[in-house]
Amino acid sequence: MNFLENIRLALSSIKASKMRTFLTMLGIIIGIAAVVTISAIGNGGKYQIQKSLEQFGTNRLMVYMNWNDQKSFSSRDYLTDRDVEAIRNIKGIEAISPIYEDYSSLRILDKTIDVILIGSNSETDVINNVEMISGRFISQQDVDNHNYSIVISQKEAKELFGQQDVLGEKVTMNSYVGPVDFTIVGVYHHEDSPFGGNVNGGRGQIYVPIKTIMRLYNQTTYYGINLKIEDRNEMDAIGQQVLALLNRLHNSQDKYMTFNLEEAMETVNGVISTITMVLAMIAGIALLVGGIGIMNIMLVTVTERIREIGVKKAIGAKRQVILLQFLTESALISLVGGIVGIVLGFAFASLASALLKMPPQISIAEVLLAAGLAIFVGILFGVYPASRASKLDPIEALRYE
Amino acid sequence: MIEIKNLSKIYKTGNISVTALKNVTLKIEKGEFVGIMGPSGSGKSTFMNIIGCLDRPTSGLYVLDDKTIENMSDNELAEVRNNKIGFVFQSFNLLPRTSALKNVELPMVYAKVSAKERRSRALEALDWVGLGDRTHHNPNELSGGQKQRVAIARSLVNQPAIILADEPTGNLDTKSGEEVMEIFKKLNKDGVTIILVTHERDIAEQSKRIVTFRDGEIISDELNDREAKLKSDPA
Ligand SMILES: Nc1ncnc2c1ncn2[C@@H]1O[C@H](COP(=O)(O)OP(=O)(O)OP(=O)(O)O)[C@@H](O)[C@H]1O
Ligand SMILES: [Mg+2]
Secondary structure (H helix, E strand, C coil), X not given: CCHHHHHHHHHHHHHHCHHHHHHHHHHHXXXXXXXXXXXXXXXXXXXXXXXXXXHHCCCEEEEEECHHXXXXXXXXXXXXXXXXXXXXXXXXXXXXXXXXEEEEEEEECCEEEEEEEEEECCCHHHHCCCCEEEECCCCHHHHHCCCCEEEEXXXXXXXXXXXXXXXXXXXXXXECCEEEEEEEEXXXXXXXXXXXXXXXXXXXXXXXXXXXXXXXCCCCCECEEEEEECCHHHHHHHHHHHHHHHHHHHCCCCCEEEEEHHHHXXXXXXXXXXXXXXXXXXXXXXXXXXXXXXXXXXHHHHHHCHHHHHHHHHCCXXXXXXXXXXXXXXXXXXXXXXXXXXXXXXXXXXXXXXXXXXXXCCCHHHHHHHHHHHHHHHHHXXXXXXXXXXXXXXXXXXXXX | CEEEEEEEEEEEECCEEEEEEEEEEEEXXXXXXXXXXXXXXXXXXXXXXXXXXXXXXXXEEEEECCEEHHHCCHHHHHHHHHHCEEEECXXXXXXXXXXXXXXXXXXXXXXXCCHHHHHHHHHHHHHHCCCCCCXXXXXXXXXXXXXXXXXXHHHHCCCCCEEEEECCCCCCCHXXXXXXXXXXXXXXXXXXXXXXXXXXXXXXXXXXXXXXXXXXXXXXXXXXXXXXXXXXXXX
16 A cells, blocks of 8 residues: 555545544644744744844953942052953953943934944954944054044944945034044944844944043043953853952952853843743643544544445455554644644744744744654554554454444 | 365354354355355354455364465455455445545555556456446445446456355345346356355356355255256257
8 A cells, every 4th residue: 555545545534524624633733833933932032142142242251340349449449451451461362342331422413313432442343243344443543542533333324424435524422521523434334133223222332442532531440341252161261360360450359240141141041941941842732632632533533434444454455554544644634734833833923023023933943843743743643543443353344333 | 265164153242152153164166156045144144254254263164275264364364355355245335435446446456556557457347347437436426236336346356266245136126136146157257256145046046056054054055956957958
């Protein structure tokens, strides 16, 4: 008995009771749709975290003053250029940049936009994953000479100038000490945050030489330093070294801390994975119920066709022929249900993602897995009815009324 | 080719046991045309089912083509039913919602005949029973006589050595019954062994040998005089 013949038989039997088959399928459809939806949303969340991590900059370690201990700070505890140079000598550090950030706004003529001002040295672009479109990033010379250079993204360029080709243009920055003119030396690629435009109130980041801004505001110390580490496995070890070094230089204890965003994100990722798994398992229960529905309807089908089974056996059908016929039928019902479920699940996931403002993530592997799961359920719950059919005594089956 | 010795069949339902066959001994040679008669409940169908390898005896010996049926597995019996035996039932037993052609093809599906050959042999068989123009009709679109002829086409399509017919004319009018009997006679002429159960004397009269059952036992087994006469005196 060949495979195609079995499919044909299964189809004709399904056709003979469409409504019933559809209702049976519904269990599988709902189960698979739920599994697909949940895992797609879960993956979307993880993708989003990964994406924002990349935007933030990977292998990034932040050293900062322990704010819990703020009252005991004395002026000698603040971080200085001497600390920066000392840390730079630790092996395995790819880039280092002291932190100075502030809210500010840029203006040309009557147009003003709010921005986040980032004091940069020539390495900040490496740490922040800045991708230049035109011009250059802040250079060492800019820093040393206290130049009034500024790097903005193409988003700010468009908002201020209506175009991207803005190198050499001047913008006015509203600072605490009055308006200051900066010259645009570079434009970088702006990428929308995967969390939508609401982070930092939609402000874009602009880069100016750190020394320029600090002299403007009359500052000489920092409360944090950003590091990019060459090898991510070394991040903890290097973090410890940095803390030890700072404690030694400042002759202090527990005044500094490190923060590894990647590690924090991984924790969140783990939580999302767990939640997704638990939800998917609950959805799996729906699938189980669907499978029981298949078993139930297959038992009914077998009973209805007992005479037919008897006839087939009388003219020479072996056990496995009957077994395979009914297994094919249950597997087909659940496969079709599974495919509909996958399509529906994808639709639900897209809808949910649109509402949550994040991209749904469905991989081919998962689609195949879901389809395989559906067939598996069909076969698993089809085995009992099919084996009952195959073991029927031909005489009793022929005599059945 | 069929050899039966001291064959018994006892049905047990709860505490009650019914002896359907009692020490039946019989030999049927290749090419015979045997009519089986007897009152209702005398064990005719039980006997046919055992000969057809659909059922196993409680005790006794059944040898078919030098093979003892007792030692065969269910799958081996299925194979025997598929290629040595053709069944024709009183109630036709065609698959519903399945065309005459597909019904006739079915035994060949189990015999793993290729789709192309299946089709041509099924068409040939349907043509042979006079239904060449009804191949795509489903059973519910056929008359009783036509259904029985489809069933006969199905029974002979794997070229079995034996055709077993349990009251094949029981549900048919006289004319259709006659047509069916003509087909059996034609098959028998081609060398197929035919064993046929019937209640009707004049149907049994058309066979060459009549075996009569009563209460699970053979009470008579004789050559059919009329047939014998016809044979010895063809004029
Ligand atoms: N599955 C069964 N369980 C119990 N008893 C049975 C079973 N099948 C047949 N019998 C009994 O065995 C006896 C012979 O039955 P069988 O069907 O062989 O008779 P038959 O000669 O074919 O009768 P009929 O002419 O009415 O078809 C009957 O008494 C019947 O009740
Ligand atoms: Mg009977």
